[in-house]
Amino acid sequence: MQSLSKVWLFCALLLVSSLASANNLTIEITRGSDQALPIGVVPFAGSDGMPEDVAQIVQDDLERSGYFDPLARSDMFEQPSQSNDVQFGTWRSLDVRYLVVGRAEQTEGGFELQFELMDISGQRRMVGETVTVRGNDLRGAAHYISDQIFEEITDIRGAFSTKIAYVTAQGVADNMQFGLYVADADGRRSEQVLTSDQPIMSPAWSPDGGKLAYVSFESGRPAIYIQNVATGQRVQATSFEGINGAPTWSPDGRRIAMSLSKDGQPEIYIMDIGSRSLERITNNNSIDTEPAWAPDGQRLLFTSDRSGGPQLYQYSLSGGEAERLTFTGNYNARGRYSPDGEQIFLIHRSSRGYQVARQDLSGDRLVVLSESTRDESPSVAPNGTMVIFATQQGGNGVLSAVSADGRSSFRLPSAQGDVRDPAWSPFLN
Amino acid sequence: MQLKPLARSLAAALSIVVIAGCSSTGGTQDGDSYGSQDGSTTGSSTSGTGTGSQYGSSTGSGSGASQQADSRIPEVRTIYFDYDRDTIKNEYESVVMAHARYLRANPNAQVVLHGHTDERGTREYNMALGERRANAVARFLNIQGVSSSQMSVVSYGEERPAVNGQGESAYAQNRRVVFNY
Structure with missing residues (x-):
């Protein structure tokens, strides 16, 4: 109880400080x-x-x-x-x-x-x-x-009452500070979830919006943690040898897909959160990472370099071989499904650089959406209208968003260092 | 539990300081800055006097002089990679060889190989590329007779750049594997 009230006091202080200055x-x-x-x-x-x-x-x-x-x-x-x-x-x-x-x-x-x-x-x-x-x-x-x-x-459900989680970083090499924050979808009312002098990566919301899974290097190696956003309580979900990365929740909230390199190369695994049992999904000599769960819970999208460079593949949990989805260019990675499961958003390397792109699952035509060229980590709004992503502006990492049709975009610059790795929450009410 | 080898190497380093005055290998590489790749290659080839003949042969410690060198941690602890590659470039083989000799000569020494990438591309994919680089160095050390139990690998991907900034010169300094003892 005491620690809970401390958390609240902490949040209150943070709110005050963010009102006063510049965390927003x-x-x-x-x-x-x-x-x-x-x-x-x-x-x-x-x-x-x-x-x-x-x-x-x-x-x-x-x-x-x-x-x-x-x-x-x-x-x-x-x-x-x-x-x-x-x-x-x-x-x-x-x-x-x-x-x-x-x-x-x-x-x-x-x-x-x-x-x-x-x-x-x-x-x-x-x-x-x-x-x-x-x-x-x-x-x-x-x-x-x-x-x-x-x-x-x-006739589309509004997503203005949702949140975004994101990571901040300042400094260089062995002298860095990382922060994990949650803010309103408009970037305001940011609250600190975690700080560390070791990297924090890949926040992912549970489908009920109550928890975040993320990667933290605080032990000197990467491990996946699950944290209750309201109470701050958290557990370490994995700490295998090698990479413990790219967690994403199943739509039913009971499992987390992730990338683990404990057996050599990074492979996709599914962990049952209750029992901590692991199911290995991929098994080959290449990099398999960045899994995303289809809204129907039946398919996984992931990045693999089995063809020589990174491309997106879809694996059906009912079995069979993973199917390659992307064929445009030699770098397509970090895919995310639209809420209706019919499109994917991804990072595509074009002649201009690394850009957010969209592809229909019914065809293989790829459409570049963003105008920036150092883009990473696309995350789709729960109503499918916007994609938030990280990019660079004036040498700093900033968050940016583009509409799913590419027609409109906005940026959320921060006063404090690099901002990256955004994750758009599910609907919260 | 890490203290013992650390204490050992400290003691070794101290004793070396006494001898170092007359050794041509000592001191010259201090203050090695990022990007001074010429300096680091000459530096490491000094510490590996006679390496040319030892390439490929499994015995690394021939003379008394190199045994002394092998009792201290090699000073060049970073090697750099080409874009999207995990091949150890020729110019850095002597650096890795020096670490191999040190680790063979000091079976209690432990090294953590930190793999890094530049900032381009997606974060988790870069995590995998950083691991690939560190694993390439671990394999090289292993072939040189270093026990797997002395090595571990941690990839930081693009999360801990050595320098901030865009452009090839920054990127080149960030694509690296660092030997951490």
């Missing part, structure tokens, strides 16, 4: 989609002096998704706060297709937010809700509102 990642939109829907998000009435500008958070969420092109506040002649006050003609003249209005009110235990979404061309109210906020969690409430608006308009 800040968003820069790098490419907007030409098909983005024009939307107005009117500042919420009564929100002056509140700790967060809810409408601004909603507007930023919608813009970042690439699906929306928000109207600048300075272009709003009027600022209605409820549907009855909306003059449709005014907003039509501004070429706005959708409008979000709302009110905020401080209550005894927190805040109450009311929002309404209007279809301007259809001249109707689409949806509205009163959101009760306990304590100070206005950001959480804003992301919830963004989720409702996004789903109402696009």
Whole structure:
């Protein structure tokens, strides 16, 4: 209990410090989609002096998704706060297709937010809700509102209330500091999960979003740990000789696929978390690593250099030979399935460099999505609309994201050293 | 349990210091900086006086002088690799040979071979490439008669670069295997 309260105190301190300064990642939109829907998000009435500008958070969420092109506040002649006050003609003249209005009110235990979404061309109210906020969690409430608006308009579940885990690194050679963090999907409210002077790698979320598996070298060698994000409690899952790497959870949360080199070359294994028993999946003289579990739980995608260079292969857990999926170029690695299991996202070496690419499983055509050329570690949003990845900007590692169709992208630069190895959480509510 | 061999080699190193004054091998390689590959190759060939004739032969310790050299840990402890390769380049064979002689002469000595890559490519795949490099050195040492029980391998992949920065000169300094005693 005491250690738990220490953890909370620690988190509270971290929150305070991140509010004060710079642990947060800040968003820069790098490419907007030409098909983005024009939307107005009117500042919420009564929100002056509140700790967060809810409408601004909603507007930023919608813009970042690439699906929306928000109207600048300075272009709003009027600022209605409820549907009855909306003059449709005014907003039509501004070429706005959708409008979000709302009110905020401080209550005894927190805040109450009311929002309404209007279809301007259809001249109707689409949806509205009163959101009760306990304590100070206005950001959480804003992301919830963004989720409702996004789903109402696009029919796709919003992923604004999700988290990202990522690794930071500073220094060089034997004098380095590594950190594992969890932040909101917009990079804000980052919290430290672990720090070490030894490498931390490959964080992976459990399907319920409660745990992270990751690789830590804290014992002087790589080992896989499983940590409860809320309590900080953790266990060492593996510490075999050689590489203990690339953990990923099965969709049922009971098994972890990983790469182990205890028998010589790195091979794919599946560990049953309860019994710790291991099943060996690959067996050959080449590198087999970076497994990913298909959403149906029946297939594994992994990187192998059995053909001479790294390419992606798919293995069916019901048996048979692994099937090679990628044939474009001589470097395709670190694949991840889309949530519907029909596409894969990967790192492809093109003539320009290492880039995020997409390939349909029904064909072998590969499409490069990113414009950066030092990309690594793609991780797909749980609704499949965006892929977050690590890249370089001005000599520093930064996180970047690109929409699954490649039309829009944004960057989350950090003030503190290199940021890398992002992992997008599953839906958390 | 590591203390014993460590103490031994410390004692050995101390006793060497006394003799080193008259030995041509001593001292010259101190302050070896990354990238000064010429320096390191000449340095190591000094410590391996007569290696040319010993290549391929399994007996490494012929003269009294080389026995003295073999009682201290070779000073050049990093070798570098070409992009995407795990072949030990000719210019570094003498370095690895010097470590082989040292490990043979000191059966209680333990070395951990740290394999590293440059930052290009994916992290876990690079982890595997770093291990491949370290394993290549371990195999070479093994062929030279070093017992497997004296060696272990840890790959750091691209996680611990020797230098930060992009470009071939940084990359070349990061693709390496380091001998850690």
